[in-house]
Amino acid sequence: MSILKSSDDHLTINADGSGKAIKFQADGVQKASISSAGLLTSTTIDATALTGNLPAIDGSSLTGLTAPIGKNLIINGAMNVYQRGTDDVVDSTATFSLDRWYCYLKGGALATVTQDTDVPAGQGFGFSHKIDITTGDALGTSTDITRLSYDIEAQDLQHLEYGHANAKTMTLSFWIKSTITGTYIAAFYQKDSAGDRILSKSYTVDSADTWEKKTITIEGDASGTINNDNGAGLNLNFGLGAGSNWTSGTLATSWQNYDATDQFTGQVNAVSSASNNIYFTGVKLEVGTAATDYDHRSYAEELRLCQRYYEKYESTIKGATDAAGSHYMTVFLKVSKRAAPTIAYDSIYSTVGNIDINGFTVSRSGGETHIAGMTADAEL
């Protein structure tokens, strides 16, 4: 061993000989060493002794880290919140079922949509979105279509930077279980773009009535537009069956202006028979080029997010009558709505008015006011 002090005051510690290490000891016990290959080994590093700024270190080889979980742009992707209850899907009507999700069908197919406990094993999900086909459709009519859809509020998508060169890539991941195997289409649609914009990606259900996880990459759209407002910025549509009006073109595998015939090309008919069932759960749309684990939110948090678009009050809300004989009450909603909501009710005395995103009034010319079985709907 040699210790040399150079002329410019650097201290050099040199372990002479091939394979020799520089060792640091305290009271005869080795605390750290630097091998001839330059590797630093320490039995203990006191964190309080580490000060100053760490240099830029490539962390790609670090192990034992918890994988980051990307933020889900989909609310209720785990299908936990179901304020409405069982719904029969009506022809040519967007039927909202589990919160934030709606089933649209046009043509011969009919379906019942429910929350179901059939879920992929070992993934932490408690519920799935079940679409039970009650009347099959051979898709003989060109305009026939069945899809499960979700609309994302535009102002929540500004960070995607659509319309700019650095528009963000997203990854869609989800679990599906379907009676019918074959090619399925997940179609995206931008309403705000001039001429509208579409992008459709295919995936394959390999095994009948078996849970399978699918992952799809959604490239950013440098030519797209998503307004910074409370409208629908991006629609996600899981195709289940489509007639030739939707399938006769070439699948839009990159963003393009709207052409209905390019949306669902290749989509298998999953609604062919009343024996068919389709389930979805664990739907996650996140910024980035890879799918990360599902971020399970608490029920309370998920419910609050859903209530921006819909809320339900089962009981009767009653107003008081004051000494002057005025019959007027204000109902405050639990969560401010996306837009002034449509108010529905089972019974009312007697008139709803002054509806805004935070509540509404009920007034009556004689007797007490009340509203029972109220819902407030501000879905996109």
Added chain:
Amino acid sequence: MIITDAKYQQNEENVNVSIQATIDGQEYAVPMDEANRHYAEILKQVDEGTITIAEAD
């Protein structure tokens, strides 16, 4: 949506502020907000001549 019995509702200043209507068999109070999907559908069906909206009482 099948919309029937659409009728304007007025506030205390006698200004039309919402529409009372039956939609797919359910009674609704629909605010006159173009961001509301039911109001947008009512306007669409009025434009198409499918429905008319009665004046408030």
